Amino acid sequence: MKVYSTSLKSLFAALFFLLNFNAFAQEEKTGSSAQELADKMANPVASLISVPLQNNLTYGIGPYNGSKYQINIQPVVPFKLSENLNLITRYILPVVDQQDVTGENTHEFGLSDATVTAFFAPKTKGIILGVGPAFLVPTATEKFLGTEKFGIGPSVLVMHQGKGLSIGFLANQIWSVAGNADRADFNQFYTQIFLTHSYKSGASLGITSEITQNWQGNTTLITVSPNVGAITKLGGQTMQFAVMPLIPIVGHSDIRPDWGLRAVVAFIFPQ
Known part of the structure; x- marks a missing residue:
């Protein structure tokens, strides 16, 4: 369990630093620009390059009371297609370390399957829209x-965003179309519903709900996550932290x- 002890310490260290970042954010950035970045980070189709590292630690999984540490490497890269249309590409590459999940006294470590999403996002006022394909790799x-x-x-x-307030949802439905014929087909729906309020300092408070429906296995998982975040600068690197x-x-x-x-630790590269 050493890896999980180390991971837990890292997560609580992130929380400790997060509680102290507000002062740094005010020193390093003006209030309006910090809040603007916080609002952009709350918008999944904002024209902003970022590299979030999402650390997840879960305990008590399944009949063997398993535990899992998963870090999702999630770069977001936008492309300007025209004056009124952007293509926002989002990548999720999970690295997993789990124990007692697939059986008693079992251990797996390595990469999981990647998800790649491409949103075509027209520049609109009021309601923000994005639509496109999602791929399981x-x-x-x-x-x-x-x-x-x-x-x-x-x-x-689909989302609405005003200064300091973001509310909306994103969703995808993926079906398997190729691969190992001996493995079960993949047929899964995922949606994330979010509400975030940002402040001039770059701090933010919000709540997120994630719903995963596995149609093939006939299972549903719903989680709710109240969250706190902050924009800051470490050296010359703009970053967002959230827990x-x-x-x-x-x-x-x-x-x-x-x-x-x-x-979550996100490296931000304002354009």
Whole structure:
């Protein structure tokens, strides 16, 4: 359990630093620019290059009371297609270290499957829209960490954003279309509903709910996560830090953890 002890210490260290970043944010950035960046980070289709590292620690998984540490490497790269249309590409590459999840006294470590999403986002006022394809890419290095399937499906984002307030949802539905015929088909719906309020200092408070529906396995997992975040600068690098509990409210006993914690460190590259 050494890896989980180290991971837990890292997550609580992130929380400790987060509580002290407000003063640094005020020193390093003007209030308006810090809040503007916080609002852009709350917008999944903002024209902003960022590289979030999302750390997830969950305990009490399944019948063997398993534990999992997963870091999602999530770069966001926008492309300007025209004066009124952007293409926002989002990548999620998970690295997983888990124990007692697939069986008693088992351990798996490696890459899981990647998800790539491309949102075509027209420049609009009021309601922000994004639509495009989502891809499941079989990058897993361990049999139990991936599907061995290639998948594709639609993705959509709908949100409203004013200064200091962001509310909306994003969703995708992915079906497997190729891969190992001996493995189960992939058929999964995912949606994230979010509400975030930012402040002049670059701090933010919000709440997020994530819903994952596995149609093939007939399982549902719903989590709720109140969160706190802050924009700051370390040296010349602009960053956002956020921390939140992962509170499961619906889920089958085979997949639902007892509790979890998430800490996000995002490197921001304003254009």
